[in-house]
Amino acid sequence: MNGHDHDILTKVLTAGLRTPVPPALTEEEQWHLEGLQLKRVDRPLIFVGTGSCGQIAGAGETLHAVNAYLQLPGIDAAVEETGCKGYCSMEPMLDIQLPGKARLSFGHVTAGDVPEILDAVLNRTVPENLLLGQYPQDGLENWARVPLVKDLRFFRLQQRHLMERCGMINPRKIEQTLATGGYSAFLKTIFTYRPAQVCDIIDAAGLLGRGGSAFPAGQKWKSAFNTAGNDKYLVCNADDADPGGAISRVLLESDPHLVIEGLAIAAYACGASRAFITISERCGQAINRMQEALLQAAGFGLWGNNIFGSGFDLLISLKITPGAFICGEETALISSLEGKRGMPRFRPPYPTQKGFLGNPTVVNNIETLANVPGIMKHGPAWFKSTGTATSPGTKLVSLYGRTMNTGLVEVPMGITYRDIIYSIGEGIRDQKQLKAIHLGGPMGAFTGISGLDTPLELDSSRDMAEGIGSGSMLVLDEDQCLVDVTRHFMDFLRDESCGKCIPCREGIRQMSLILGSITGKPGKEGAHETLERFKGAMQIEGLGAVIRSTSLCGLGRNAPNTVLSAMKLFREEIEEHIFDRHCKAGICIHLRTFIIDTEKCTGCSACAKKCPAAAIIGSPTQAHFIIASKCTGCGICFETCKFGAISML
């Protein structure tokens, strides 16, 4: 950022806050500000989404191709890297804005498509291929016959409050955030309100914690604020350990300043002068972008000592968590910050009384904090106008699995699961049928088709088994085996249990063993094994109840949710695995049986050579056979056979 930008943005940020009132922007400065807001571009501007999902889809190559194109003679354009719009199934995404024209958006842009698209758009035509739509803006001319992005099915039911800037601005340039209103809520807050007033405003807005437990954020802050102590801490939990949840990652990579702003307001409200942002070591890009953002914000004086002369001090540090799912639990996270093993402890005392190193500490989820600037800017009434009476606002939902569209979506509370799947997700891929959805990550639960019309809500009185929890929604079609998914989650929790209390450490292990024997290879002593499996399955419900009622923390208490809900909804499928040793979906490989059609088999021996278990016998040119007791069900022979002679029962 140059000095000129700095002066303009300081004027914009501090307008109306200080006396004497700074002079209004001159015409030239206003003109320059519009440039920073991306309302006006002097030359074509190309945006490439390089969030981590984009990178995996090939955005790095796309960006490379764009840069190569810009080197061509006679091309005068610039490129900006943006974050992610949440539309993961459309990555890599590329946007182009020409001077005076609305911004165009394209999806699935591989390196090879770049020259064609850029050639066309720079010559003021719009290629139909790969086009998604345009973003209209005041003062810019719309393209003819190009749909609006907000009318796409993926975006139509979304209400983007938190994700407004995600994918639109360059997260590595603080001036774009500042020009589009970033940090204005924070400065307004520290100059206009006392901390207790901020807590009241957040309380009045009814902001509930987004991390899963749905505790009112304002009350948490008040509790810390009212506890005596000189050193108070605020921790922003930005580690979505949930395998499949992408909420933190998208926010951190696409709009890190929104997180910092929310964090700063929260720290002010609960009287904290130290704040931590915890990010998992897995998320390299999120760490880099947050580090950069923190440096830029400090450079602008947005955190540090005596922020903008207000007398409020705030020191923010980035903590890289060494990776443990249990650190989503607040006392475990604090223990990890203290340099110990991340293990939960008894509450009370709550962290707001005795937390980090014995000081009052508030732990908030990243999404909770991201909601704060909006509330401070527009007021509690605005916040309550979205969503339902008991849970106002919007919720970020990480939609993944078998829907046509996947990614991170922001929906108003109260929307039904059906709308998310069939409208935003555009239904199930390959014309398959929906089988079930699984909400809330490993500790969540299945919801059957009958529960699709449930409105999305946060409710602290219900346990996690019934709600959206941390916000991930896994969509399963008829080709998926529920027992296998359940086993996957239990194996995950078995590995992630911290080991402190026995019900969780041993109980989850037993559950995982039982599920393993249900989905595993039939043993040699058939009758005995069946009995064992049956016995295990009989006990699983009782075991679940014990784990739930005797575990110390939320991980143990919610661990049996998946299994218990699967038992309730898909009993038949589980019984089929136990008694018939059959997996209808053909996912549990140990339960698969392959046979060779002797009529079709030409005796080429290709399958016998590839079989890793040496389970196929037969002489060349003669029909081959599979020895069932040796077969592991891997299916390599099935894929190898060119004559279609091998089939799965």
Place this chain on the structure above:
Amino acid sequence: MENDIDLILNKYIKTRRESLIPALQEIQLLTGSISEEVIRKSARYFGIAPARVYGLSTFYDQFRTEPASKIQIECCRGTACHLNHAAGLLRETEDMLGIRAGQQSRDAIFSIRLVNCLGGCNHGPVVRINGKAYGHMSLEKMKEIIARELDDNNNAHERA
């Protein structure tokens, strides 16, 4: 004798146990692993039992106690990747390299590790090899990438 480990440790305040994790992270970044020497030195530095430091380094996924391998394969075990047959790919990879997840080959060239989610949920199965994540992974693709990485590795050695 002073070495790199001491230099890193000396940057942190001795009485601050909470600096232990950042210190270990920094050391691992430099030396590739948390060796016995690291455990002893950092325990002495922060005035805690070596068993505590060892306990810490085995609790968290990030820390490893064996030296870093040349080819680090990290398989995503996220649910979306699981639906895209990540488990099958992991099994094939394990069979190909002759080691299980969480292990290192005896010649210290390969290691396989499971990670929770790499953020490419629509492009599964995702595998990260030496820090770069690849989507739609298959055994063939992995072989190619491994060959390329080994080449780069050898070239780097020759240059050095």
